[in-house]
Amino acid sequence: xxxxxxxxxxAVGALGALLGIGGGIITVPLLTVLFHIPIKAAIxxxxxxxxxxxxxxxxxxxxxxxxxxxxxxxxxxxTTLGALTGGLTAAFLSPRVLQGMFAVLLPFVMFSMRQLPxxxxxxxxxxxxxxxxxxxxxxxxxxxxxxxxxLGWTTAFIAGNLSGLLGVGGGFINVPIMSxxxxxxxxxxxxxxxxxxxxxxxxxxxVYYTKGxxxxxxxxxxxxxxxxxxxxxxxxxxxxxSMTLKRLxxxxxxxxxxxxxxxxxxx
Amino acid sequence: xxxxxxxxxxxxxxxxxISEEDEAALQAIASTRQVDRLVQRxxxxxxxxxAVLFIAGGVWQAVAHLPPVxxxxxxxxxxxxxxxxxxxxxxxxxxxxxPILRLLGVAVGLARQGDxxxxxxxxxxxxxxxxxxxxG
Numbered sequence: 001x002x003x004x005x006x007x008x009x010x011a012v013g014a015l016g017a018l019l020g021i022g023g024g025i026i027t028v029p030l031l032t033v034l035f036h037i038p039i040k041a042a043i044x045x046x047x048x049x050x051x052x053x054x055x056x057x058x059x060x061x062x063x064x065x066x067x068x069x070x071x072x073x074x075x076x077x078x079t080t081l082g083a084l085t086g087g088l089t090a091a092f093l094s095p096r097v098l099q100g101m102f103a104v105l106l107p108f109v110m111f112s113m114r115q116l117p118x119x120x121x122x123x124x125x126x127x128x129x130x131x132x133x134x135x136x137x138x139x140x141x142x143x144x145x146x147x148x149x150x151l152g153w154t155t156a157f158i159a160g161n162l163s164g165l166l167g168v169g170g171g172f173i174n175v176p177i178m179s180x181x182x183x184x185x186x187x188x189x190x191x192x193x194x195x196x197x198x199x200x201x202x203x204x205x206x207v208y209y210t211k212g213x214x215x216x217x218x219x220x221x222x223x224x225x226x227x228x229x230x231x232x233x234x235x236x237x238x239x240x241x242s243m244t245l246k247r248l249x250x251x252x253x254x255x256x257x258x259x260x261x262x263x264x265x266x267x
Numbered sequence: 268x269x270x271x272x273x274x275x276x277x278x279x280x281x282x283x284x285i286s287e288e289d290e291a292a293l294q295a296i297a298s299t300r301q302v303d304r305l306v307q308r309x310x311x312x313x314x315x316x317x318a319v320l321f322i323a324g325g326v327w328q329a330v331a332h333l334p335p336v337x338x339x340x341x342x343x344x345x346x347x348x349x350x351x352x353x354x355x356x357x358x359x360x361x362x363x364x365x366p367i368l369r370l371l372g373v374a375v376g377l378a379r380q381g382d383x384x385x386x387x388x389x390x391x392x393x394x395x396x397x398x399x400x401x402x403g
Binding site: 002048051052054055056058059062063065067068069070073074076077080081083084130131132133134141143195198199201202203204205206207209210212214215216217219220221223224227 | 291292293295296298299300302303304306307310311313314317318321322324325335336337338339341351352355356358359360362363364365366367369370373377382385388389391392395396398399400402
């Protein structure tokens with residue numbers, strides 16, 4: 001089982017780092033369905049894997065200056081506060097209703113991503129939190145600002161609030177918020193989302209650790225595989241065309257739509 | 268905020284080819300690089316330490332034919348743990364706290380640049396994370 005978990009984790013880590021998601025939404029079903037691992041141990045291992053993805057990808061993205069740390073911090077205040085108050089939302093909404101809502105919402109997000117300009121295109125209108133990075137693919141300096149920060153922050157708060165209820169890190173929500181709502185180039189969005197999912201998962205992982213709900217026989221091979229896969233994924237992600245990343249993310253959203261709809265229907 | 272020596276921080280960009288209008292962009296890249304350098308060192312250190320502990324624990328377990336350990340040692344139990352159990356637990360702790368170390372690294376990097384607004388925002392994020400841990 002060690003080798004199988006290690007190899008699967010390489011693929012999950014590569015995909016997570018490439019698309020700015022922690023990968024929890026993939027890891028938990030894989031562990032419970034394929035390996036018959038109890039759900040709590042699966043979530044514990046998944047939280048460790050999200051942190052491993054974030055840390056390994058962060059080490060690579062830090063070398064290319066793609067992460068918008070200041071924006072990540074502002075949004076992280078929203079997502080962490082949202083996660084902290086998630087219990088309040090749980091009183092009004094069941095996970096099943098939420099999954100149904102996401103199944104309806106995600107196709108709209110998927111189509112709205114079609115409008116995204118390529119990272120290589122000029123971005124004349126700068127908003128606030130102006131910054132720039134050098135694209136490792138083109139070697140050109142990309143300047144950009146952040147638009148609609150209050151709306152983005154509010155959405156991040158709601159995303160943090162809901163992600164706890166669905167047991168996910170929220171990377172698949174962060175990426176559309178930053179790219180579609182706030183006008184951040186996709187590569188910078190992915191690197192910044194990778195930064196954020198690590199913070200979201202760390203608190204939950206510490207809680208799981210102190211409650212003894214992390215099984216080293218599952219978490220360790222997964223963490224080792226992720227460390228390898230995430231470094232590969234982030235290296236390729238920084239050097240890929242932004243349009244390729246956009247299409248891959250749209251495919252991911254399509255799969256998530258089916259997954260959420262299935263869970264909402266079957267409970 | 269302090270003006271940064273971007274020629275030193277981003278030597279891979281050909282400064283001659285960039286117009287004066289891009290001064291702000293260069294400052295932004297230099298600012299990110301300065302924070303990222305510290306963060307990158309911290310993250311690489313945590314990755315190497317946790318990977319070495321995991322591999323050493325796995326090799327120990329396999330070579331000594333020890334039964335698999337399915338629980339982690341709590342921080343108060345670490346002095347009593349031994350063998351692969353101790354190595355796996357320490358590796359997991361190092362990995363799990365890496366996002367917190369990253370935040371501290373960011374706070375130090377931003378403080379060096381005199382960006383106190385974002386130092387405070389970083390500390391707020393850390394405080395909310397610890398509040399979450401306390402609530403459990």
